[in-house]
Amino acid sequence: MARQLELATILEQQQPARQIYRLRLRAPAIAAAGRAGQFVMIRINDGIDPLLRRPFSFHRIDREAGTFEILYRVVGRGTRELARKPPGATLSCLGPLGNGFTLVGATSGQPVALVAGGIGIAPLVQLMAELAARIPRAESHRLMLFYGARNAEELLPESTFEPFGCIVHTSTDDGSKGFCGLVTQLLDQVTRDQDLTFSALYACGTLAMQYHVARWAEQRSIPAQLSLESLMACGLGACLGCALPAPHPNRPGADHYQHVCVNGPVFEPGSIRWDQIEPPPTPPTLVCN
Amino acid sequence: MGPDRTPADAPDLGVQLGPLKLRNPVMVASGTFGYGQEYADFAPAERLGALVVKGISLQPRTGNPPPRLVETAAGMINAIGLENVGVEAFIATKLPRLAALEVPVVVNIFGHTTDEYAALAARLDGVPGIAAIEINISCPNVKQGGLQFGSDPAMAAAVVRAVRAATRLPIITKLTPNVTRIGDLAAAVEQAGTDLVSCINTVTAMAVDVFSRRPKLANVVGGLSGPAIKPIALRCVHEVAAAVSCPVIGIGGIMSAVDALEFLLVGARAVQVGTANFTNPAVTLEIIDGIERFMRHQGLTTLEDFIGGLDTSCRFPFADQ
Numbered sequence: 001m002a003r004q005l006e007l008a009t010i011l012e013q014q015q016p017a018r019q020i021y022r023l024r025l026r027a028p029a030i031a032a033a034g035r036a037g038q039f040v041m042i043r044i045n046d047g048i049d050p051l052l053r054r055p056f057s058f059h060r061i062d063r064e065a066g067t068f069e070i071l072y073r074v075v076g077r078g079t080r081e082l083a084r085k086p087p088g089a090t091l092s093c094l095g096p097l098g099n100g101f102t103l104v105g106a107t108s109g110q111p112v113a114l115v116a117g118g119i120g121i122a123p124l125v126q127l128m129a130e131l132a133a134r135i136p137r138a139e140s141h142r143l144m145l146f147y148g149a150r151n152a153e154e155l156l157p158e159s160t161f162e163p164f165g166c167i168v169h170t171s172t173d174d175g176s177k178g179f180c181g182l183v184t185q186l187l188d189q190v191t192r193d194q195d196l197t198f199s200a201l202y203a204c205g206t207l208a209m210q211y212h213v214a215r216w217a218e219q220r221s222i223p224a225q226l227s228l229e230s231l232m233a234c235g236l237g238a239c240l241g242c243a244l245p246a247p248h249p250n251r252p253g254a255d256h257y258q259h260v261c262v263n264g265p266v267f268e269p270g271s272i273r274w275d276q277i278e279p280p281p282t283p284p285t286l287v288c289n
Numbered sequence: 290m291g292p293d294r295t296p297a298d299a300p301d302l303g304v305q306l307g308p309l310k311l312r313n314p315v316m317v318a319s320g321t322f323g324y325g326q327e328y329a330d331f332a333p334a335e336r337l338g339a340l341v342v343k344g345i346s347l348q349p350r351t352g353n354p355p356p357r358l359v360e361t362a363a364g365m366i367n368a369i370g371l372e373n374v375g376v377e378a379f380i381a382t383k384l385p386r387l388a389a390l391e392v393p394v395v396v397n398i399f400g401h402t403t404d405e406y407a408a409l410a411a412r413l414d415g416v417p418g419i420a421a422i423e424i425n426i427s428c429p430n431v432k433q434g435g436l437q438f439g440s441d442p443a444m445a446a447a448v449v450r451a452v453r454a455a456t457r458l459p460i461i462t463k464l465t466p467n468v469t470r471i472g473d474l475a476a477a478v479e480q481a482g483t484d485l486v487s488c489i490n491t492v493t494a495m496a497v498d499v500f501s502r503r504p505k506l507a508n509v510v511g512g513l514s515g516p517a518i519k520p521i522a523l524r525c526v527h528e529v530a531a532a533v534s535c536p537v538i539g540i541g542g543i544m545s546a547v548d549a550l551e552f553l554l555v556g557a558r559a560v561q562v563g564t565a566n567f568t569n570p571a572v573t574l575e576i577i578d579g580i581e582r583f584m585r586h587q588g589l590t591t592l593e594d595f596i597g598g599l600d601t602s603c604r605f606p607f608a609d610q
Contacts, residue, residue, distance in 0.1 A: 003330050005571055043568065048516040048544060049363045051568055094570065154592035231358055233365060233567040238323035240343075241373050255351040257372070278354060278507065 004029040008093045010085055010115020011067060016160070018153040019074050020083075021083050022059065025166025028066030030095045034058050036103075036127040037227055037266045040070070040095030041235040044078045052233050053094060054078045057123035057204075057265070071122040071156075097235045098265045100209065101127050103264075106134040111223075113168075113198045115213055116147045117183050121156055123227050124204055132164040140165030142248050144198075146190070148183025148205075152176040173286050181286060184212040198222045207277060214269035224269050230260040237262035245276035290311055301591050302577065304558050307422060307484045307536045308459040309393060311338035311559060314592060315549065318540055318563030319344050319397035319423065319463075320369065324383045325390060331570035336597040338559055338576060339393040342383070344396070344425050347405055347412075349375035358506040358567035359496045364515030365564060366540070368496045368508035371399060376412055388418025395461065403451045410455035421459040423487060424573040439465040439490070442477035452530070453482035461538065464488035464529065466518075471525045472532030479533045487538035487561060488529055489522045515564040523555055530556025530597065544572065546579025556597040573600050 008027035015021050030040060041053035073082050085091070101123075105112040114124045124145070132140055143166035148153045150173045150283060161168050170178030171186040175267045179186040183205070190196070198220075204227040215226035232242035243257035247270070257262065258271060269277035302313035315341040317332075324342050325334045334340050352372025359366050374383065379396075387394045396419050406424065413419055426439040426448055433503040438444050464471055464477040466489035475486050491512025496505040504510075522541020525569055530537050539552030540561040549560045565572045580592075589595055 005331055005569075049562070050360060051363055051365060051515050052360050052569065077550055092569070182432050231356055231360075233358055233367075233564075234321075234327075234570070236323070236327045236570065238321060238327045238343075239358065240320075240352060241367060241368070243352060243355045243357055243369075243372070245354065257351060257355075276354070 002033070003095060003097060004033065006093050006095075009089050010087050010089045010091065010170075012087055013083070013085060013118045015083075016071075016147075016156050019157070020071065020154065021042075021074065022069055022071050023082070023085070024067055024069045025091065025093065026065075026067050027093050029066045030093055031061055031063050031066050033154065034061050034068060034096035035100040036061075036124050037101035037225075038096040039099045039123075039235070039265060041097060041232075042070070042082070042094075043092040050081070054082075054091075055097075055229070055232055055261075055265075056237060057227065058096070058126050059122045060126050060129065061169075065067050071119065071125070073119040094235060099111045099263070100263060101202060101227070101266050103130055103134065104223060105198070106131050108198035108199035111141075111142045111144050111196050113146045113187065113196075113201040114143065115183060115187055115201065115203040115205065116145065117203075117209040118149050118154065119210050120203070120205030120209070121147060122204065122228070124202060125160065127202055128161065128166060132166070137165060141167050143167070144169065144196075145188075146171070146183050146187045148172065148186065148209075150174065172241065178265055181211075184208070184209060184216065187213075200227070203227070211274050211277065212272055214272070218269050225266050226268050226269060226272075228260055228264055228272070232261050235261045235268075245264045245273035247273055253254045268277075298590075300581055300589055302580060302584070303591055304414060304596075306538070306559050309485075313338045313577050313580070314553065314557075314558055314559040315573050315580070316341055316395070316538065316561045317566060317573060319425065320563035321553075321563040321566045325387050325392075325459065328566065328570055331518065332566075332573045334387075334390045334392040337392050337573055338577075339395055339420065340387070341395040341397050341423055341561060342379075342387065343373055344371050344397040344399045345373050345376050345379050346371065346400060347409055349373065351376065354507045356505060356507055356605070358511070361494070361496055364517030365489070365510040365511050365567075366496055366506060368506045370508065370512030376409055380412075380416055384416065384418055386507060393420035394418055395421045396424050397425050397463070398452075399421040402487065403448050406448050407451040407455040407523050410452040410458070412457040414458060419458060421461055421484075422452065423461040423463055424448060424483070425463050425490070426465070430516055440468045440474075442474050445474055446477040446481035448482035449478045449483050459484045461463075461485040461487050463490055463540075464525070465490050466521055466525050466541075467493045470528075471490070472528040475529040475532045475537075479535050483535065485536045485538060486529060486533060487540055488516070489525045492518050492521060516544055516548075518542045519548060519551075523551060526552055526557050527555040534584045540551070543576070544568070546576045546583060549576050549580060552582060553592060553596045554599050558596055558600070
């Protein structure tokens with residue numbers, strides 16, 4: 001489906017967790033074409049500062065209503081300005097962009113893992129909806145969400161996931177809710193305790209989290225799809241700014257790059273040279289008691 | 290618009306650019322429009338004055354490690370590292386689709402040595418579908434070549450002479466602003482045989498993070514582009530236009546029709562739109578339409594009456610307003 005440049009109208013802005021905002025936009029052309037894991041580039045204002053669009057993955061898409069939602073964390077100038085936009089304001093949106101998730105694992109009978117770190121929950125909710133639609137309701141417990149954040153206040157409310165009937169395991173870095181530790185540790189522990197064999201794994205989170213999820217999935221031969229992020233200027237494959245180191249298709253060891261905007265943002269673990277990510281991803285310091 | 294207007298009254302946006310005739314003065318800058326296909330949904334190449342493709346080298350280049358770009362105040366710094374498919378793959382896989390479009394295609398080239406520039410020019414000479422070559426002697430990201438060629442008038446002239454000897458195609462030489470006297474550089478490359486000059490390329494810049502205590506680009510330094518550099522670019526075009534008799538293409542932070550017109554006013558005969566394509570993929574069409582509206586508003590039937598028309602005689606230009 002063709003990419004669109006569409007002037008979207010803000011219908012609603014909510015703050016479901018600390019520093020986290022959910023923006024619902026009317027943009028029928030983009031909503032009609034978008035799929036889980038794809039993203040939109042949103043221009044913050046009509047001026048020249050901030051200059052570049054910001055990439056946001058689809059958090060929810062309602063094709064019939066002609067709307068979609070983004071979920072974002074306020075991290076800088078662009079998102080701070082976005083969080084102040086009132087309903088009725090318009091935003092120039094470019095999308096849908098990128099490859100999106102490939103829906104696999106839903107019909108296997110085996111559990112499917114969705115691993116979210118912090119604001120990485122954003123694309124996994126639309127993915128959850130699309131997976132749940134392919135699974136008989138009685139089997140929806142096969143969808144297992146592993147959801148970590150720094151603390152309880154930064155987690156989306158559990159009601160977010162109730163419509164999908166999935167199982168939700170949460171972790172926090174400070175132990176204020178759920179498992180005290182990293183979501184990757186939670187994933188590993190639950191998998192061992194329950195002797196689970198996942199037919200597919202989907203993940204979105206920090207590069208540090210993805211680094212560990214990639215290795216964990218590869219060691220267990222679980223087909224994994226990781227939604228990665230990068231600074232980017234165009235979103236269309238022109239600026240070549242959003243490069244990540246990747247294995248060379250013909251010459252092992254030679255320098256090669258994948259571009260998050262057109263080759264991704266969803267990648268299999270083996271398509272990224274994790275050893276060349278600079279600076280090396282380091283997990284956060286935990287403050288558990 | 291009056292009721293008696295006919296299409297014959299429509300302003301003519303066409304410009305003669307040395308050996309090139311453009312339907313309008315709005316080109317897209319190298320490295321900001323891919324190979325044309327990336328923007329086909331938003332800015333059909335057939336509407337542009339000309340399309341300059343991403344810089345091409347003899348061998349493919351993988352580019353720099355990330356992070357490759359960072360946003361700054363009203364601008365961005367990039368250190369892509371001239372990632373490109375190499376001239377053979379360009380001719381085989383990219384050029385045929387470009388050549389099928391109704392738009393002059395300008396191939397931007399760069400090398401590490403004068404011989405490499407000459408070899409590229411020779412390889413492209415006679416290949417169908419190429420309207421001109423733009424010599425990139427001013428990219429600040431390639432340590433071995435780029436900036437050294439671009440900032441020394443004698444070396445820049447040597448590159449232009451080598452390319453001139455290797456091709457019959459029109460030559461555009463793209464100048465760096467990272468010099469003290471850009472007019473000297475322009476005069477040197479004109480003397481060496483360039484048909485046109487374009488300016489400016491990006492301004493060498495850097496950004497750092499005090500928390501990680503690291504540079505924000507893996508390459509440490511990069512090239513600043515966007516509206517932040519427009520005043521620098523205008524000054525450079527003004528100086529270059531005075532220093533050469535060949536046509537000048539203005540580049541640097543153009544976001545709107547008024548921005549483009551400012552460059553024409555100081556002496557550019559065409560402009561290249563770069564970073565603005567990232568912000569708004571349809572910006573070139575808006576600029577072209579805006580120039581036409583301006584011409585109607587000003588009663589201009591051709592841009593010739595406007596180009597280079599800057600009035601510097603009044604010391605207090607605001608006094609009349």
